[in-house]
Structure formats: structure tokens, C-alpha cells
Amino acid sequence: MDKSVLRTENLSVSAGKKSILNPVSLKIPGDGVFGIIGPSGAGKSTFLKTLNRLCELTPGLQINGQVFHRGVPLYHHGVDVDALRKRVSMIFQQPVVFPTSIFANVIFGVRHTETIPKKDWPDLAERALRQAALWEEVKDRLKKPGKELSIGQQQRLCLARSLATDPEIILMDEPTSALDPGSTEAIESLIHQLKKQQSIILVTHNMRQADKVCDLVAFIGLQDGTGTLLASGSLDELRSRNNIPGFEDYLCCE
Amino acid sequence: MGKAAKLPKHNRFCAIKAASWFFTSLAFVAVTAGLILLLVESIPVWRHSGLEFITGRNWFYRAREFGALPMIYGSLQVAVIAILIAAPIAVGAAIFGTEFLSGRLRIGLKIVIELLAGIPSVIYGLLGILLLRNWVYDSMESLDILSGDTLLTAGILLAVMILPTIMTLADDALQSVPRAQRMAARSLGLTATETAINISLRGAFPGLIAAVLLAMGRALGETIAVFLVVGRQDNQLPESLFSFQPLVESGQTLTSKLGGSETNIAYGEPLHWGAMLGLGILLMIMVTALTFAGLGLQNLARRKNET
């Protein structure tokens, strides 16, 4: 029985004739944090976006192969893509706060995709903000614009917005690379908390972070200019192997 | 090579800056001087009629009676009809273009729009006479109308003419909503339509209103096409502002009045000439107010979408 929450099978991405990602076959277990590491331009973000089919919203990208979510193929007609994206939510490198209040930001997804009565929104927002460890900082100014928050708080607001829709999997694309050390710390300890309920797939550039929060990692490197899955396993395991092309260069330069 | 090319970089920059200041001030002075000239020349009519010039319902120049209200009414009516018809279509098409069309079709649409925008307005006027006038006459026959030259005809024609303006500006407004916001909304599970409404339309809203205001300014100022189909009937002010009848009657706008032969007749007779220039000032005020409001909103929208 396949226990992985997500499994890709020969999943490749290209832009016209240019291949961006060579076929990737990878099993991602549901428990814990799965890290994706690799040099810049290797296709980590692209890979992440294939997992909730966000990739296909970028014109000009072709996606081949298959992704299975608990054994169910995602690239298949009849799949409700919007429902999928709600269950497999995404956090971006730069926090994307909508130009509205903190409160409206948190309930944005819920309000438009669910039929929860309006009177339950405040409770729901509070729960999501608490989960994102932001409640204490914003509880007195929920009506203020979300853009007034610091970048680190904005990223936690985005996290709260995703959590409010109760996703099963959260994809995070370098969520701390735009943040100061303090905020990075906050997000990292959040990830520790969240992984008890959610599966988290985390792209990171930072080996310290990968060491700290990831249970397993996949290393995507560049071969002949195309992103290729070169190894996966625990980080210690990867370090102890010395036949992964490009891995040592990657480690030393980080 | 010119001298400027040999100047050191810093000096060259200063020269450009100075030149741009110079020409900006020149333009400003020219516009202000023009306005002052109009104002001075129109003094006789203000002396003669005072505010009656704006509120008066009758214009009989031989009787030295100058009331501009029917023309203000005509101008506004025609512009409002044009906006009511064009805005929904143009904004709808812009949304459809930015949110749902792929690259190549979008570019095709843009080219068509730009072509439409490039057609000289007199051609629109001729097409209006050729196609629109009879159509209005035939379809409004039950209302017992006298001719196809009506405020409605002019409004419809203007709607076609300002369609490209609104579409282009609406497109800019929608484009200025960051792509990342659309992506974030989609990754929360919103459909394309929900995203278009809740992210794109909401984010672009001030810009879309600006587009409509700027287009309305253009509609108010348009002369020759309106001139050809509006009927140019003076003193047509309805008793009730809310009846449909005046729309299907001939009327006069500020521009169609100014574009007509009366302007030439008036020249040389200070009071009459002043009255014509007074109409010009009223037009300027209306158009400038709309333009400023539009540009202000555009700025607001731009600041709102900055991240």
C-alpha cells in the first residue's frame, strides 16, 4: 500500500522546446516536513507549483507525467482543480497580502470558497491567526490594512489565510528568504507546530533551515541546464553519500 | 555630433532636466495664457447676462439672449448615453481580455482596438450618417420622431468612438493589479471568475472609474462626429429631466454649437463672440474637471497596487 501523500511519476516541465525539469519520480510521505533544496534556477519553484497545478496558469509551460494524491491522479480530466488548490495551498517567497484589512485577508479564502455563515468568520479568523502565531500582535487592529504589517507578519498573515481554509498540504516556496532572522525563527517554529496536522513541503535555500525543520529532502540540481532530481532522503544520508553530482558544490556555496 | 553629446554625464543630465522644466513651464504658460484670453474675450457676455448665461434656457443671438443650459444639457446627455453604452461593453471586454484570453488573442484584440482608436472622427461621423441615423429613425418610429438626427444618435456614435479609450485604460488598470495576487487567490482555491471579480476588478476599481471619467471627458469634447448627427437644434431643453422623449429629438451640444457657422458670424460682434467663447469656457471647465478627477483616481489606484 502506497503511504505517500503525494507521488510524482515522470513529472516533467518544459517551456516550448526548452526543458525546465527532467522527469521526476518522487514519493513524498504525509507526515513531517519534506524539503526541496537545490541551486537557483534548478526548477524548485516550478516543481512545487506542479503539485497543486498552479503551474498550468503560467502560459507557455507544458507539464507531462503524473502526480498522485493518495493514489488519485491529479492530471486527469474531471479533477476539480479549484478544490485541489484549496486542499493543497501555497505560500510564496514574497508575502502576497491583498489590499484589504487584516481580517478580510484571513477569511478571504473561506469567504469565497465555503458556505460558512458570516457570524462564524470572527472565530475562524481568530483560530487561524492563533495557529499562525499572529493573534496577539494583531488582535486589536484587525480592521487595519494588511499592508501595514511588517514583512514577517505579512508572511504569517498569508499562512493564517491558508490555514483558515484548513488545507491538507501546504506548499511553501522559500517562505523566509525575504524575512529578517527574528521572523524567520517565528516561521520555523510555526512549521514545527503545523507539521502535526498538515503535510508541509518546503523549498529552501538555507541549509541551516533544512537541517532544522526538514525530515526528508530532495535535491534538485542542474544537468545540462535542465533541472533534475538528483537525490532524496534524509539530509545526513545525502551528506554521507559522495556520488551526488553537484551536491558538494551546492553545500559549500550555501 | 551635437555639443550635448560631449558634455560630461552629470552636465548632460542637468541639461535634460533644465530643458524638460523649460518646456513644461512653456506648455503651462501657453495653456494659462489661452484660458485668460478666452476669459477676457468672454467678459461682454458675463456683463450682459451674468449667471443667466449658464441657467438661461433661450439662445437667440439677434435678440441678444444667451442661455447655454440647453447645450450643457445636450453635451451631458450625449456623453452620459455614450458612457452608459460603452462602459459596460469596454470594461467587460477588457476583463475578458486580461483574465481569460491567452497571449496571442489578447494581442489581436489590442490591435483591433488601436485601429478603431486611429479612425479620424469625421469618418465616424460619416458612418453615423450612413448607418446609424436611419437605424435610429427606423427603430424609434413608434415614438413618432421627426428625423434620425437626435441626441440618442450622437450618444450611440460617441459610444463607439470612446470604446477604445475605455478599453485601453481599463486594460492598463487591470494589468496593474499584480499577477502575484491573482496567483495567491487561485492557490486558495478561487476559480478564475471569482479571482477576476474579487482580485482584479476590486483592485482595478479606481482605475476603471478613472477610465470612464477620462473617456467621458473625451466624449464631451468630441465635435465633428456629434456635429454631423445631433441635429443642431437650439433651445431644446425638456420640461422633465427624466423623460425619454428629448433623447429622440434633435438637440445641440456645446461642441456642435461651437463647430457651426454661428461662430464665424459672431466674430466681430463682441457680445455674441463673448457668448461663443463663454461656451468654450464651460466646455473647458467640464472636460478639465473630468480629466483631473480621472488622473487623480489613476494615481490613487497606482499607489494602492504598489507592493
Ligand SMILES: Nc1ncnc2c1ncn2[C@@H]1O[C@H](COP(=O)(O)OP(=O)(O)OP(=O)(O)O)[C@@H](O)[C@H]1O
Ligand atoms: N514561464 C516560464 N517560461 C520559461 N521559462 C521559465 C518559466 N518559468 C520558469 N522558467 C525557467 O525555469 C527554470 C527554473 O525556474 P524556477 O523558478 O523553478 O527555479 P528555482 O529553482 O525556484 O530558482 P530560485 O531558487 O532562484 O527560486 C529557470 O531557468 C527559469 O528561467
Ligand SMILES: [Mg+2]
Ligand atoms: Mg524559486
